[in-house]
Amino acid sequence: AFAEPYKKGIELALEEINAEGGVLDRPLEFIFRDDQGDPGEAIKIAEELMTSEGAAMITGSILSNVGLAIASLAAEKEWVYLAA
Known part of the structure; x- marks a missing residue:
């Protein structure tokens, strides 16, 4: 919400x-997904979007702990992650 x-x-x-x-x-x-405020769920979603869905980049996440988890994954995989 x-x-x-x-x-x-x-x-x-x-x-x-x-x-x-x-x-x-x-x-x-x-493509919108709900990470439920869970870094593990966010990582799972990000991997699915980038590999299976063919996304060009990841953005979003409201909570900082989720954003940090996605940023770490994106750096490791050399994916674009736009954090606002």
Whole structure:
């Protein structure tokens, strides 16, 4: 529930970007998952998104302990992780 305003903002931005042709003529897509505030769950989700879903980068996470876990994994795997 805490992240719902952020999700709505992302969805609005995606609509605008994709209506203008996306990025490099390709639409953007966000895949949303709930890490339940658990670093272990976040790691599992991040690995799934990057390997099985073909995500180009990871972003999100509200809690700092979750963000630190994802940042560590991203550094190890040389993945892009955008933390706000």
